[in-house]
Amino acid sequence: MYKKIFYSLMFIIIMISLIQINNIMLNKVFIETFFDVENSREIILNGPKDKKVVALTFDDGPHPRYTPKILDLLEKYHAKATFFVIGKHVKLYPEVVKRQVLSGHEVGNHTFSHINIRTNSSNKIWKEFQDTQDIIYKVTGKKATLFRPPFGFYNNMIKNMASQAGCSVVLWSTHQDSKDWSSPGVDKIVNTVLNKTKNGDIILLHDYVEGKCHTIEALEIILPELKKKGFEFLTVSELLNLQEE
Numbered sequence: 001m002y003k004k005i006f007y008s009l010m011f012i013i014i015m016i017s018l019i020q021i022n023n024i025m026l027n028k029v030f031i032e033t034f035f036d037v038e039n040s041r042e043i044i045l046n047g048p049k050d051k052k053v054v055a056l057t058f059d060d061g062p063h064p065r066y067t068p069k070i071l072d073l074l075e076k077y078h079a080k081a082t083f084f085v086i087g088k089h090v091k092l093y094p095e096v097v098k099r100q101v102l103s104g105h106e107v108g109n110h111t112f113s114h115i116n117i118r119t120n121s122s123n124k125i126w127k128e129f130q131d132t133q134d135i136i137y138k139v140t141g142k143k144a145t146l147f148r149p150p151f152g153f154y155n156n157m158i159k160n161m162a163s164q165a166g167c168s169v170v171l172w173s174t175h176q177d178s179k180d181w182s183s184p185g186v187d188k189i190v191n192t193v194l195n196k197t198k199n200g201d202i203i204l205l206h207d208y209v210e211g212k213c214h215t216i217e218a219l220e221i222i223l224p225e226l227k228k229k230g231f232e233f234l235t236v237s238e239l240l241n242l243q244e245e
């Protein structure tokens with residue numbers, strides 16, 4: 001009887017361990033496929049490391065309430081940033097995007113509806129990409145040259161699509177993901193950004209958050225602190241141009 005229970009327990013423990021190992025392996029493959037720093041020169045994760053510069057990036061907007069507050073803060077600290085916008089939000093709030101460009105910020109493509117490239121057809125992804133290019137041009141008079149695929153997912157099709165449209169694929173520095181979209185608290189966002197800030201970092205933030213937005217309060221701390229440390233805030237294209245010097 002006890003023997004039977006013992007063997008059953010052993011069996012359960014071994015099965016759980018195998019599932020865990022499998023998950024770790026899958027996760028590793030996923031990370032290597034989508035965030036392979038060394039082998040993916042076409043994917044931009046940071047700027048030059050020899051200059052005291054960073055690029056703040058804000059995804060998923062524009063948002064009628066949050067984005068203007070972020071723009072006010074950037075203006076206060078003479079900081080330039082890059083906004084990876086969602087086409088359908090640009091359609092709803094074009095005035096906010098116009099203000100971004102007039103203030104010297106950069107606008108990049110983040111697809112029309114935040115499409116998941118892993119679960120949709122290439123045709124659908126291409127249409128979302130192109131519709132967003134079109135609406136950005138219509139609203140700002142400028143062609144977007146940066147593309148950030150939603151969730152940071154990419155493959156060869158995404159790389160080819162972007163390069164055919166004259167766009168660079170831009171992700172973010174791997175240590176600069178505060179997950180501010182999940183409302184993790186002001187401190188978590190501030191600590192992620194400030195604890196590991198390196199020259200040339202591309203910092204990932206969001207100006208359209210579904211839950212409570214902690215990003216603005218965090219920025220009120222991040223901007224003066226990085227400025228005090230001597231960092232300059234550039235757009236992603238300005239950062240990339242530095243690299244070519």
Ligand SMILES: [Zn+2]
Binds near residue numbers: 059110114150151
């Ligand atoms: Zn996004």
